[in-house]
């Protein structure tokens with residue numbers, strides 16, 4: 001099985017929404033129109049992983065850049081992998097792209113994750129994320145708590161080091 005990574009466009013929003021229904025059923029899954037708005041936003045970057053045999057999108061993830069370009073912060077807005085394709089390194093590959101971007105730009109990363117989502121937490125910890133705080137009743141309508149996790153960049157940009 002082989003995969004291709006592409007930047008997502010408006011036409012991919014419906015498949016993202018379809019996957020969200022499966023992956024986040026009790027937590028207000030984003031509909032197609034939310035993905036369309038996210039894709040169009042100038043400071044967000046969405047990637048999809050496609051099965052090259054079927055051209056079906058089997059994973060997606062979105063990163064937002066916040067703050068000034070010379071002092072950015074990054075937020076992972078969402079990440080998900082089709083259950084039939086999980087545990088094959090797709091989530092890790094998407095995270096690699098995003099952490100590389102943040103490291104290259106020298107910015108910290110932030111995200112929220114359900115406190116009971118052991119799989120995602122394990123993945124984030126393996127990328128150096130640590131828990132900053134717990135946000136009560138963050139996810140609705142389930143009322144599940146969230147951890148806010150953060151990760152410092154592995155390298156700083158040369159400009160910020162004065163090199």
Ligand SMILES: CC(C)(COP(=O)(O)OP(=O)(O)OC[C@H]1O[C@@H](n2cnc3c(N)ncnc32)[C@H](O)[C@@H]1OP(=O)(O)O)[C@@H](O)C(=O)NCCC(=O)NCCS
Pocket residue numbers: 023079080081082085086087088089090091092093112113114117118119120122123124126
């Ligand atoms: C979290 C998620 C994106 C991981 O995607 P994936 O493609 O299955 O992940 P990978 O195969 O790349 O695994 C990456 C790491 O995640 C962790 N992980 C993934 N699934 C796991 C599981 N079932 N149990 C424990 N750890 C798990 C492991 O640390 C793994 O690294 P390893 O394979 O070296 O042990 C996927 O489980 C998913 O879509 N979950 C539902 C949506 C979701 O919870 N998104 C995150 C919202 S904050």
